[in-house]
Amino acid sequence: MGETFPALLSQALLAGALVTVKVAAGSLAIAIALGLALAAILVLTRNRFAHGLIRLYVEALRNVPSLTFLFLLYFGLAAVGVKLSSTVAAIAGLGLIGGAVCVDIFRSGFRSVPDGQCEAAASVGLSPVTAFRLIVLPQGLRLALPSIGNYAISLLKDTSLVAAIAAPEVMFNARQLVNETFQTALIYGCAAVVYLVLTTAVAQSVLLVERRLELR
Amino acid sequence: MSNDILLEVENLSKSFGSLKVLNSVSFSLRRGERLALIGPSGSGKSTCLRAINYLEPPSEGEIRLDGRVIGRRSDGKQMSDREMAPQRAEIGMVFQHFHLWPHLTVRDNVALQPRKVRGVKDADANKLALTLLSKVHLAHKADEAPQRLSGGQQQRVAIARALAQQPKVLLFDEPTSALDPELVSEVLNVIKELAAEGRAMVLVTHEIAFAREVADRIIFMDGGRIIEEGDAKTVLDHPTSPRLRQFLASLTLGENAHG
Amino acid sequence: MFLDTIANNLTDWGPRLLAGLRLTLMLTVAGFSAAFVLGLAVEYFRSRPYGPVRFIAKLYITIARGVPILVILYLLYFALPGAGIILPSFVAGATGLALVYAAYLAEVFRAGLGAIPPGHREAAVASGLTPIQTFRLILLPQAIKHTISPLLVNLVSLLKDSSICALIAVPELTLASRELMAESFLPLHVFALTAALYFALAWPASVLARYVEERLHAPGERLPAAAANFTSNSARSGVSQA
Numbered sequence: 001m002g003e004t005f006p007a008l009l010s011q012a013l014l015a016g017a018l019v020t021v022k023v024a025a026g027s028l029a030i031a032i033a034l035g036l037a038l039a040a041i042l043v044l045t046r047n048r049f050a051h052g053l054i055r056l057y058v059e060a061l062r063n064v065p066s067l068t069f070l071f072l073l074y075f076g077l078a079a080v081g082v083k084l085s086s087t088v089a090a091i092a093g094l095g096l097i098g099g100a101v102c103v104d105i106f107r108s109g110f111r112s113v114p115d116g117q118c119e120a121a122a123s124v125g126l127s128p129v130t131a132f133r134l135i136v137l138p139q140g141l142r143l144a145l146p147s148i149g150n151y152a153i154s155l156l157k158d159t160s161l162v163a164a165i166a167a168p169e170v171m172f173n174a175r176q177l178v179n180e181t182f183q184t185a186l187i188y189g190c191a192a193v194v195y196l197v198l199t200t201a202v203a204q205s206v207l208l209v210e211r212r213l214e215l216r
Numbered sequence: 217m218s219n220d221i222l223l224e225v226e227n228l229s230k231s232f233g234s235l236k237v238l239n240s241v242s243f244s245l246r247r248g249e250r251l252a253l254i255g256p257s258g259s260g261k262s263t264c265l266r267a268i269n270y271l272e273p274p275s276e277g278e279i280r281l282d283g284r285v286i287g288r289r290s291d292g293k294q295m296s297d298r299e300m301a302p303q304r305a306e307i308g309m310v311f312q313h314f315h316l317w318p319h320l321t322v323r324d325n326v327a328l329q330p331r332k333v334r335g336v337k338d339a340d341a342n343k344l345a346l347t348l349l350s351k352v353h354l355a356h357k358a359d360e361a362p363q364r365l366s367g368g369q370q371q372r373v374a375i376a377r378a379l380a381q382q383p384k385v386l387l388f389d390e391p392t393s394a395l396d397p398e399l400v401s402e403v404l405n406v407i408k409e410l411a412a413e414g415r416a417m418v419l420v421t422h423e424i425a426f427a428r429e430v431a432d433r434i435i436f437m438d439g440g441r442i443i444e445e446g447d448a449k450t451v452l453d454h455p456t457s458p459r460l461r462q463f464l465a466s467l468t469l470g471e472n473a474h475g
Numbered sequence: 476m477f478l479d480t481i482a483n484n485l486t487d488w489g490p491r492l493l494a495g496l497r498l499t500l501m502l503t504v505a506g507f508s509a510a511f512v513l514g515l516a517v518e519y520f521r522s523r524p525y526g527p528v529r530f531i532a533k534l535y536i537t538i539a540r541g542v543p544i545l546v547i548l549y550l551l552y553f554a555l556p557g558a559g560i561i562l563p564s565f566v567a568g569a570t571g572l573a574l575v576y577a578a579y580l581a582e583v584f585r586a587g588l589g590a591i592p593p594g595h596r597e598a599a600v601a602s603g604l605t606p607i608q609t610f611r612l613i614l615l616p617q618a619i620k621h622t623i624s625p626l627l628v629n630l631v632s633l634l635k636d637s638s639i640c641a642l643i644a645v646p647e648l649t650l651a652s653r654e655l656m657a658e659s660f661l662p663l664h665v666f667a668l669t670a671a672l673y674f675a676l677a678w679p680a681s682v683l684a685r686y687v688e689e690r691l692h693a694p695g696e697r698l699p700a701a702a703a704n705f706t707s708n709s710a711r712s713g714v715s716q717a
Contacts, residue, residue: 063631063677064670065638068649072670075662153541160543164642171545178553185554192542192550199541269601297606305603315594319616332612333603374598381602 005181012177012187013194016170020159020198023090023169027159028152030095035102042103043110044132054103061100067161069093074165090162090169094155101151109144110136142213149206153199160195170194220247221283222416223268223385228277230263230440237263239440240277245385248414252421252431252448256463260440261420265387268418269307270300281306281384305333308378312390314370316362316377322349323358326377333381341380348376352406368399372406379410386410386417393422424467428452436460481664488655488668495651496672502565502637502647506572507630513573514580521581532581539578544639547571552643568640568647576633583629587622588614620691627684631677638673648672 038054045051061069074089084092113136121131163172174191178184223245230238238260245251253261266272268279270287273294279286286303287295295303316325326345330336336344349355352372354365362370371391378386388407392400404426411417411430421427427434428448435445436457444457455461481488521532539547552567562570591614599609641650652669656662 059678059681060674063635063674063681065635065649065673067638067641068652068666068670068673071649071653071656071662072666075656076666077663079660079662157541157543160545161639161642163545171543171549175549185550185557188546188549188554192538192546195543195546196538196541200537203541271597271601297600301600301603301605301608303603304601307601309598309601311594311598311601313594315592315598317595317598317613317617319620328612329602329604332608377598377602 005183008177008181009187009190012173013170013190016168016173016191017194017198019087019167019169020156023087023094023159023162023167024152024156026091027094027098027155030091031098031102031151031155032148034095034099035106038099038103039106039110040132040137042107043136044128058100058103061097062104064097066094066097066158067164069097070161070165086162086165086167089165090159090167094158094162098151098155102148105144105147105151106140108147109140109142112143113139145206145210145213149202149210152202152206156198156202157195221245222247222249222281223418224278224280225264225268226278226280228264228267228279229275230260230267230272231275237440238267238274241437241440241442242277243435243442243445245416245418248416249433250411250415250417250419250431252419252427252434253437254421254424254427254434254463255437255443258439259437261437262389264437265389265418265420268387269304269309270295271309301333305329305381306384307387308381308383308385309387310371310374310378310389310391312394314362314367314374314394316370316373318361318363320362321359322354322362322365322373325362325373326380329377329381344380345376348379349373351379351409352376353402366399367395368402371395371399371403375403375406375410384416386415388417388419388421390420390422424452424464436463438463477664477667480661481668484659484661484664488659488665491651491655492648492669492672495646495648496676498565498645498647499634499637499649499673500676502569502572502640502645503630503634505569506576506637507633509569509573510576510580510633511626513577514584517577518581518584521585536578536581539575542575544571544575544636545642547575548639548643564640564643564645567643568637568645572633572636572640575636576629579629579632580626583622583625584618586625587618590621591617623691624684624688627680627687631680631684634677634680635673 038057041050042054070089070093073093074084074086077084077089110132117135117139118131121135122128126134159169160171162169163175166172170191174187178187181187221244225244226242228238228241229236241260241264243251253264255261263272267274267277268286270279273287278288281303284303287300289295289299316322317328320328323342323345326348327338327341330341330344331338346355346358349358352375354369354372354376357365357369357373362373365373375391391407392403395403400423404423407417407419408426408430419427419431431448433445434448434451436443436451436455436459438459444451444455444460451460452464455464517532517535520528521536523529523532548567548571551562551571552564555562555567595613595617596609599613600606604612637647638649640647641653644650648669652665656665659665
């Protein structure tokens with residue numbers, strides 16, 4: 001096929017970027033859902049057992065490299081018969097790690113809501129769960145936004161790792177192209193630019209949302 | 217110059233961008249004289265005070281301490297912080313928010329300047345610190361961390377710290393404005409004692425009754441200019457300018473009590 | 476059963492993994508030291524008044540925080556030879572880590588100094604201390620207090636990211652585990668053991684960082700806004716502060 005190099009490059013990068021965004025979005029969704037749910041549990045219950053389990057999950061996943069964990073999931077599960085596709089393993093792996101990160105973020109956010117507000121909610125007669133839902137949650141989310149933004153950016157960068165488990169994202173495609181054309185600096189340089197564009201986009205969006213929320 | 221003028225402020229102007237905060241302010245301070253700057257918020261009195269030791273470098277004008285120009289080299293260019301340090305060492309400043317250094321004990325806060333700027337030996341500096349702390353009635357707190365003291369105590373330590381410089385003049389920037397009401401008098405009493413010793417000082421304050429008692433002269437500022445000045449009791453008991461009358465009247469009504 | 480398998484293979488796996496671990500530690504130490512020094516320099520330049528130097532520093536920080544470490548490593552290891560610079564894998568790995576983490580540490584240094592109320596500097600300057608004395612006696616001690624915990628957090632982060640160097644063939648722990656997996660066909664066990672090794676290194680440091688964070692901020696002292704909630708996450712952040 002006589003496709004020109006620029007065409008090949010853009011194709012590889014674009015297709016890869018799509019996968020990158022897909023993986024990132026999927027992981028982000030899992031991470032936020034997990035993080036929120038577990039953080040809510042931490043705030044709403046005093047159950048030692050639940051707290052302990054959640055703590056265990058968080059500490060375990062936050063002190064292990066993403067790459068190692070991805071290998072563990074992808075190859076490890078395959079060995080016991082659970083064959084995950086690269087993309088699914090990627091989303092699951094990054095999502096689980098992200099969940100651990102987000103638990104702490106949301107917990108901090110909830111704890112940063114001023115005590116006085118919770119006291120006012122209680123004195124008005126709201127049940128703890130309702131008070132959480134109406135008073136703590138909305139404000140906690142707002143306070144957590146910058147850190148979630150930071151996490152999202154770090155997640156975008158971590159998606160580059162899933163090339164190692166053969167997910168066809170940017171770095172995977174880039175490496176294949178390099179093997180075919182040997183234009184190493186150019187291809188990886190462009191890959192860097194792709195990531196820069198993505199991370200800057202996310203960073204700016206977060207700033208935008210922050211500003212919108214402040215103005216309310 | 218063999219006269220007894222200690223500090224001269226000449227044609228001091230200061231702008232922040234397009235906002236002119238000080239407009240050609242001039243006054244002088246004699247040795248041993250106690251001067252109070254009063255005026256409503258935004259009148260520029262704090263900026264004026266901070267210009268004296270070049271914490272707010274003037275846009276125009278000259279400051280002279282003991283006849284020597286502060287803050288400018290002989291070629292007219294502004295000095296760097298490093299060049300200004302020896303000059304600033306002769307001027308003791310007490311801040312509204314005390315600004316004691318939290319990683320040093322009370323004693324070390326007071327002893328730092330003598331040790332590091334004037335080269336006083338550690339033992340002598342510590343002795344000096346204790347003496348000054350006794351002077352402000354806080355010797356028993358010498359080894360405490362500053363955060364554990366009340367606001368009034370911290371401010372007294374800050375005064376001791378300024379005194380440790382053995383300065384030619386003391387500058388007080390609203391020393392009691394950040395204090396709870398019941399802590400104000402302990403600080404004012406210390407300042408009163410210093411005034412009674414005949415120390416030259418410029419005092420920016422909202423405590424008008426105190427200013428009347430302690431100051432020899434009073435300058436009333438508004439909108440960046442000096443509106444009225446003169447003997448303290450005369451200016452306060454018999455104000456001539458309408459703005460000063462308005463200001464004093466509003467104080468009685470409690471409007472400008474805490475700026 | 477699971478643990479038994481691991482125990483049985485320990486004599487084979489142990490030395491290989493420990494050899495990899497040794498390199499992981501070397502990468503971490505080398506990378507972090509270089510990042511520390513470079514980060515100080517970057518922050519120094521960033522704090523200069525307007526000029527090309529400041530712009531370059533800010534640009535550097537933006538790029539280093541917006542591009543994945545893997546890309547930087549690939550560029551250093553695969554692309555530089557095209558320009559005649561052939562770096563050994565370890566050097567490329569440590570350099571890549573250092574280049575990226577210098578940007579994070581620059582932010583830590585900035586926050587550390589920024590958390591000091593400006594009045595402290597003013598009081599120092601007003602009493603006649605020179606700028607150097609002010610920095611040495613007043614600003615630096617307090618800045619150190621504020622940066623110890625974030626530095627530890629970044630150290631842990633760098634330790635974890637050293638695993639990425641496996642992808643440019645640095646024989647560190649993750650690469651060793653990858654090889655062992657291929658040989659033993661026991662990925663679950665191998666990687667679980669590997670994860671445990673990383674955990675054993677990272678977790679104490681994380682705990683220490685949290686402990687320091689809590690201890691150093693005496694009751695009543697206001698936490699700097701950046702550190703208050705999100706220290707443990709700001710390590711790999713990308714949203715730049717204004």
